[in-house]
Amino acid sequence: MFDSSDHLDRVAHPGRYPLVLAPVIKSVKLKRMLIDGGSALNILFAKTIDDMKIPRSELRQSNAPFHGVIPGLSATPLGHITIPLTFGAKDTNRMENICFEVADFKTAYHAIIGRPMLAKFMAVPHYTYLMVKMPGSHGVITLRSNIKQAFNCEA
Structure with missing residues (x-):
């Protein structure tokens, strides 16, 4: 549940900034992951897997093109990969294996997380509060977007 205690002290432009989280993928903390319900x-970007030293040979073939990531263009992913994604802190975290399409786009983000991940984690995003809540083994896990990081990504 979201309530007034979740509201930020000051929101200069509600809805202007993207919801950006910093989960861990394969033991690497990625600070610029866009939540897009x-x-x-x-989508995991090719530069991210290269920076993480994941060999492209681990990608499985994916021939289905997708649309809408870059306006007016369609793209065929380089492949797809299923890897562990972890949200939360050491004492309260949640890990699930998530399938990502790998795309070779230049972007400010490491990845875009969509409805398939939100459903698997049973996560609920709130774009006004710039947070996500999901069930964890020790109660609700609450994750806040870093406003400064969100602003930098948007710029």
């Missing part, structure tokens, strides 16, 4: 895909 309107996306039907989870």
Whole structure:
């Protein structure tokens, strides 16, 4: 549940900033992961897997093109990969294996997380409060977007 205690002290422009979280993928903390509840895909960008030293040979073939990531263009992913994604702190965290399409786009983000991940984690985003809540083994896990990081990504 979201309530007034979740509201930020000051929101200069509600709805202007993206919801950006910093989960851990394969033991690497990625600080610029966009939460997009309107996306039907989870996308990990090629530069991110290269920076994480994940060999492209681990990608499985994916021939289905997707649309809407870059306005007016369709793209065929390099492949897809299923890897562990962890949200939360040491004492309260949640890990699930998530399938990502790998795309070779230049972007400010490491990845875009869409409805498939939100459903798997049973996570609920709130774009006004810039937070996500999901069930964890020790209660609700609450994750806040870093406003400064969100602003930098948007810029």
